Amino acid sequence: MFISLCxxxxxxxxAVMTFAYSDADLWLDDLSSPTHDGVELCSRHADTRTAPVGWTLTDRRRVSDRHLFIPVEPATVA
Ligand SMILES: [Zn+2]
Incomplete structure (x- = not known):
C-alpha cells in the first residue's frame, strides 16, 4: 500500500493541502478525501499551516480525525 509522507x-x-492560485484559496482535506493532487502534510504541519497574506485557508478535515493526541495538561500543584 502506498503511504504518503509529509x-x-x-x-x-x-492531510492534503490543495490550492487555487486564481482565487487565492487554500484547502486542507483528509488524506482519504478524493482530492489527492495536493501537498501531503502530517497532522502537525497541517495544524500549523497558515495562509499567506491575501489567501484564505479553509480546513475541511473532519473534526473526528483531528486532535487524536490531546496534550496532557501538567498537573497543577496547589
Ligand atoms: Zn510534517
Whole structure:
C-alpha cells in the first residue's frame, strides 16, 4: 500500500493541502478525501499551516480525525 509522507518532515501524512492560485484559496482535506493532487502534510504541519497574506485557508478535515493526541495538561500543584 502506498503511504504518503509529509512534505515538510517525512512522517506519514494525515492531510492534503490543495490550492487555487486564481482565487487565492487554500484547502486542507483528509488524506482519504478524493482530492489527492495536493501537498501531503502530517497532522502537525497541517495544524500549523497558515495562509499567506491575501489567501484564505479553509480546513475541511473532519473534526473526528483531528486532535487524536490531546496534550496532557501538567498537573497543577496547589
Ligand atoms: Zn510534517
Amino acid at each position: 512534505r515538510s518532515c517525512g512522517t506519514p501524512a494525515a
